[in-house]
Amino acid sequence: MSGPSRRSLARALETLDDFADPSVALEQYLTPPEIAAHVCHQARLTGDLDGWVVDLGTGTGMFAIAASLSGAERVIGVDVDPNALAVAQSNAARLDAAEESGFLEWVRADATQPPLSGPVDDATVTVFSNPPFGAQRGNRHADRAFLETARSIADVSYTIHNEGSQSFVESFAADEGGDVTHAFRAEFPIEQRFEFHTEGERTLEAEVFRIEWA
Numbered sequence: 001m002s003g004p005s006r007r008s009l010a011r012a013l014e015t016l017d018d019f020a021d022p023s024v025a026l027e028q029y030l031t032p033p034e035i036a037a038h039v040c041h042q043a044r045l046t047g048d049l050d051g052w053v054v055d056l057g058t059g060t061g062m063f064a065i066a067a068s069l070s071g072a073e074r075v076i077g078v079d080v081d082p083n084a085l086a087v088a089q090s091n092a093a094r095l096d097a098a099e100e101s102g103f104l105e106w107v108r109a110d111a112t113q114p115p116l117s118g119p120v121d122d123a124t125v126t127v128f129s130n131p132p133f134g135a136q137r138g139n140r141h142a143d144r145a146f147l148e149t150a151r152s153i154a155d156v157s158y159t160i161h162n163e164g165s166q167s168f169v170e171s172f173a174a175d176e177g178g179d180v181t182h183a184f185r186a187e188f189p190i191e192q193r194f195e196f197h198t199e200g201e202r203t204l205e206a207e208v209f210r211i212e213w214a
Contacts, residue, residue, distance in 0.1 A: 003044050003070040010037035012069060016060055016091040019084060026081060027132035027142070031062035031160070035130075035186045039158050039208060040066040042182070043126060046210075048156050051124030054078065056111040056131070056146055061088030061097075063128035068097040068104050074123075078107045078114050112145040116153055127154040133162040133204075144172065151176045156212055160186070163205040177214035184208055 004012070013033035022028035040063070043049050049072040055064035058077030065088075068075050079085050085106045091097075097104055109115050111129070131146035143161055147169070150157035161169060163185075170180050188206040 003041075006037050006041040009041065009066060009069060010034050012095060013037055013062060013066055015095070016062060016065065017087055019060060020087060021083065023081065028059060028081070028084065029130075029188075029190055030060060031130040032186070032188055033062070035160065035188070035206070035208065036062045036066040038186070039063070039128065040070045042210070043067070043128075043156075043158060044070045048124075048126045048158075051126065051155070052076070054114070054116065054125060054127050054153065056114065056127055056129040056149060058088055058106070059084050059130070061091045061106075063130065064088065064104065064106075065092050065095060065097045067128065068092070069095065074103040076105050076107055076116070078109050078111050078116075080108065080110050082108055112149050114149060114153070124155045125153055127157040127159075129157070130160045144168075147172055150211070151178065151213055154213055156210065158208065158210050160188070161207050161209065163207060165207050166209075169207075169209050169211070173209075173211045173213075178211045179214075180209050180211050182208075182210035 010033045013036055018030045019028045053067045053072045053075045055077045058064050058079045061077055064075050064077035127150040129146050132142035173180050186206045186208050188204040190202055
């Protein structure tokens, strides 16, 4: 499967619009273009874009659009927020992502309870997700729910987590018959967007995991 270079993909993703009115409760932060480009480039080289691609909690559409531009033919972006999906649709239209992909659809649904069953037509399913890190009160372990959904529908998943999550992710995967095949650190820049942010911009250390599910 051919596709753009990681650098050119990142440059294209840098043009995507951010959330117009980000939600604190949903922990809506823009997925860094560099991370999305790196992950989708890796997925293309590994053959993980050959089946269905599902972006859980797609937000502004970063992973879904990146997968489409990378050559995935069947992509679904799922998010509970209709305003975020409107931004995602606009972003995809501006980059002609739907033209690059044979199928790009946006679904309004709770990403932890998506109206999906997989695999579809016996095809493989790859999940991408930048779930909430669980930083807000009542959101602790929010990323676990996304992993549970990935486990239920995916053959392979790529998820972003807060620094220090490796033991949790590996333990969860092992308990569910999965195997963490790749893990790497990534910088996650966060611009000031909520009242409790006291810095103009800060960078979190994040961890990205590729899991093969049995």
